[in-house]
Amino acid sequence: CNVSCVCCVCHVPVTEGKSVQQTVDIVHKKLEQLGAVKQGSFCVDCETYHATGNVSGQPSKLLYVMHNSETPLSCMALFEGGPCLIADANFDVLMVKLKSHFQNAKGHKVECRGSRYRYCDFLIKVGTVTMSSSARGISVEVEYCPCVVPGDCWNLIKEFMQSFLGSSVPELPSVFAAKPEGLFAPADCVDTMTQYLELFNKLRKLQAPGSNVR
Amino acid sequence: MADGVNVGVNLDAFSHAISGIQALRSSVSRVFESLKDGMKNRETLEGREKQFIAEFQDNLQAVNRDLNELERLSGLVGRPSESHPLHNSGLLSLDPVQDKTPLYSQLLQAYKWSNKLQYHAGLASSLLNQQSLKRSANQMGASAKRRPKVQPSTLVLPPQYVDDVISRIGRMFPDMTIELFRPNGTSAVLLVIIHCTGTGVFTQSHSLRCFHSLRCVHSQVCSHSHTVTQSQVCSFSGVFILRCVHTAIQSHSLRCVHSQVCSFSGVFILRCVHSQVCSFSGVCLSHLSPSQVTLGKVLKAIVVMRSLFIDRTVVRGFNENVYNEDGKLDIWTKSQYQVFQKVTDHATTALLHYQLPQMPDVVVRSFMTWLRSYIKLFQLSCLSLTCLSLHRPGCGATLNSSSRHVSAAVVSFRTVFLQRGGTLGPWRLFTTLVACKETLPVFCFVLFLFCVKSLNKV
Numbered sequence: 001c002n003v004s005c006v007c008c009v010c011h012v013p014v015t016e017g018k019s020v021q022q023t024v025d026i027v028h029k030k031l032e033q034l035g036a037v038k039q040g041s042f043c044v045d046c047e048t049y050h051a052t053g054n055v056s057g058q059p060s061k062l063l064y065v066m067h068n069s070e071t072p073l074s075c076m077a078l079f080e081g082g083p084c085l086i087a088d089a090n091f092d093v094l095m096v097k098l099k100s101h102f103q104n105a106k107g108h109k110v111e112c113r114g115s116r117y118r119y120c121d122f123l124i125k126v127g128t129v130t131m132s133s134s135a136r137g138i139s140v141e142v143e144y145c146p147c148v149v150p151g152d153c154w155n156l157i158k159e160f161m162q163s164f165l166g167s168s169v170p171e172l173p174s175v176f177a178a179k180p181e182g183l184f185a186p187a188d189c190v191d192t193m194t195q196y197l198e199l200f201n202k203l204r205k206l207q208a209p210g211s212n213v214r
Numbered sequence: 215m216a217d218g219v220n221v222g223v224n225l226d227a228f229s230h231a232i233s234g235i236q237a238l239r240s241s242v243s244r245v246f247e248s249l250k251d252g253m254k255n256r257e258t259l260e261g262r263e264k265q266f267i268a269e270f271q272d273n274l275q276a277v278n279r280d281l282n283e284l285e286r287l288s289g290l291v292g293r294p295s296e297s298h299p300l301h302n303s304g305l306l307s308l309d310p311v312q313d314k315t316p317l318y319s320q321l322l323q324a325y326k327w328s329n330k331l332q333y334h335a336g337l338a339s340s341l342l343n344q345q346s347l348k349r350s351a352n353q354m355g356a357s358a359k360r361r362p363k364v365q366p367s368t369l370v371l372p373p374q375y376v377d378d379v380i381s382r383i384g385r386m387f388p389d390m391t392i393e394l395f396r397p398n399g400t401s402a403v404l405l406v407i408i409h410c411t412g413t414g415v416f417t418q419s420h421s422l423r424c425f426h427s428l429r430c431v432h433s434q435v436c437s438h439s440h441t442v443t444q445s446q447v448c449s450f451s452g453v454f455i456l457r458c459v460h461t462a463i464q465s466h467s468l469r470c471v472h473s474q475v476c477s478f479s480g481v482f483i484l485r486c487v488h489s490q491v492c493s494f495s496g497v498c499l500s501h502l503s504p505s506q507v508t509l510g511k512v513l514k515a516i517v518v519m520r521s522l523f524i525d526r527t528v529v530r531g532f533n534e535n536v537y538n539e540d541g542k543l544d545i546w547t548k549s550q551y552q553v554f555q556k557v558t559d560h561a562t563t564a565l566l567h568y569q570l571p572q573m574p575d576v577v578v579r580s581f582m583t584w585l586r587s588y589i590k591l592f593q594l595s596c597l598s599l600t601c602l603s604l605h606r607p608g609c610g611a612t613l614n615s616s617s618r619h620v621s622a623a624v625v626s627f628r629t630v631f632l633q634r635g636g637t638l639g640p641w642r643l644f645t646t647l648v649a650c651k652e653t654l655p656v657f658c659f660v661l662f663l664f665c666v667k668s669l670n671k672v
């Protein structure tokens with residue numbers, strides 16, 4: 001699928017009384033009953049870096065370096081709510097060289113792995129979010145490939161998600177509404193990664209409320 | 215074999231002959247069996263030999279008798295009639311190696327198939343001749359003698375005229391750009407790009423200088439309120455990106471929205487989506503040859519023309535590549551998305567529907583208007599017969615065939631669902647441009663239109 005497509009990443013809560021894996025299996029089954037075809041797997045991961053050398057007393061800025069298996073030769077570096085850089089895969093090596101400015105917060109690496117389904121022009125990715133090898137939640141990403149403008153096709157995506165997610169359908173992702181041109185600017189991979197980042201941060205706070213990322 | 219053959223064959227004698235063959239076969243095998251068994255036990259050698267010879271003679275006589283019987287019966291069977299002479303192909307049927315080279319049976323099947331094809335083609339041509347599908351002004355048949363006098367004037371048009379017509383149509387629709395290419399001689403290829411509509415977001419206006427230098431103002435039709443705003447033009451490291459987007463909403467207000475995108479890359483990109491404005495990205499009508507119609511951020515359609523007649527069209531998504539490796543316009547590849555493959559089918563139907571051999575520019579304009587209705591391809595829900603709610607059309611929009619305002623009409627009749635299967639209902643009715651599901655039967659629509667027209671007393 002092309003890089004510029006409209007994506008929506010949402011968090012699916014684990015069903016009562018079931019484990020994470022079982023909930024994922026339920027979603028898979030619903031997709032297969034709908035007629036979707038499994039097409040391999042995907043992986044999105046995120047590493048956190050502290051920016052050192054800040055004025056003491058201020059919270060250090062966090063740089064997130066993310067990879068997406070849809071764009072295997074690229075890597076995205078973004079500050080939360082700030083600018084985003086799309087670089088090639090050698091950026092990871094560059095970050096190692098910038099050790100003095102950015103320290104890797106080991107143990108804060110988040111990964112989301114799962115399978116990819118294709119249904120007509122939709123691409124659905126159901127993944128399990130893991131942090132230090134413990135499963136924290138389930139993410140579902142729905143991508144509608146033919147359209148590049150979120151405002152146009154949000155209703156379509158929402159209706160499609162309702163058909164297999166039932167009630168846990170999110171609202172319009174804030175990343176689209178927050179753009180200066182609003183909903184009618186074309187979407188791109190930065191929006192997708194921003195949504196994943198928000199999801200990871202949300203899940204991080206969810207099960208470990210006391211921990212701080214300082 | 216009894217199919218094509220009639221009274222020449224005596225079926226009764228035929229079955230007798232077959233049993234005669236079986237009898238002959240069994241008597242011959244009896245001969246060989248008795249030979250195999252050899253002499254039977256008797257007291258003396260002479261007795262054994264005599265008995266053996268007598269048995270052998272009996273068997274041979276039985277064979278002789280059966281053979282004579284068979285000859286007699288085969289004479290009675292008769293020859294198949296010569297009314298269907300097969301000539302050489304009939305000899306093929308005598309080939310005993312059926313499983314290796316089943317030529318004759320395949321030949322028969324091919325023959326039956328071609329007969330059926332001819333029959334169906336005859337039916338189809340009689341049906342099709344009832345509709346006049348002629349797309350040229352030539353008259354066939356009765357006036358064949360006078361044909362040299364009737365010049366097909368609409369087929370031979372100067373390229374400049376075609377350019378003028380296309381550019382005039384392009385100016386009619388501010389949210390659609392039409393670029394003209396001529397890759398193969400004088401036949402034009404259009405690339406139509408449709409721009410998305412929507413309730414654009416307003417941002418602060420600055421740098422009026424920049425705005426005017428682009429000559430971007432383009433208002434159209436009945437604009438009761440004309441709001442033009444521009445966003446700030448930010449320059450980052452000495453470079454800026456300005457993207458002009460035109461939106462036309464419900465025909466009552468035209469809002470120009472200029473969006474601003476910051477870039478880190480240090481490149482100056484200006485993209486103005488108008489046919490009138492010369493843009494820095496190099497889209498200039500006079501320089502390019504093939505034609506493409508870009509429906510903004512919705513779709514790109516490639517329309518191949520033959521002078522002013524639309525020949526064929528391919529519709530692709532906005533994020534798909536329209537050029538092939540040589541940099542030329544790729545007019546053959548289908549879209550990778552199912553929704554646009556359907557839209558291509560519908561566009562082909564549309565170009566066959568809009569036909570006026572004497573006035574091809576009206577045809578092109580109607581087709582472009584129809585294509586423009588796809589601007590809301592992803593936004594509008596389409597009609598389904600299950601929940602038809604007929605409200606009075608709002609906004610004063612009329613539904614006669616000259617109406618071109620899709621949004622008002624469909625907003626008034628907004629109902630139900632998207633089609634199952636993740637695809638939309640991209641079918642647009644040719645007269646009213648109302649979106650509906652593909653499977654909706656036509657007569658229901660006629661009924662629906664009738665109700666609508668009776669409600670709409672304008």
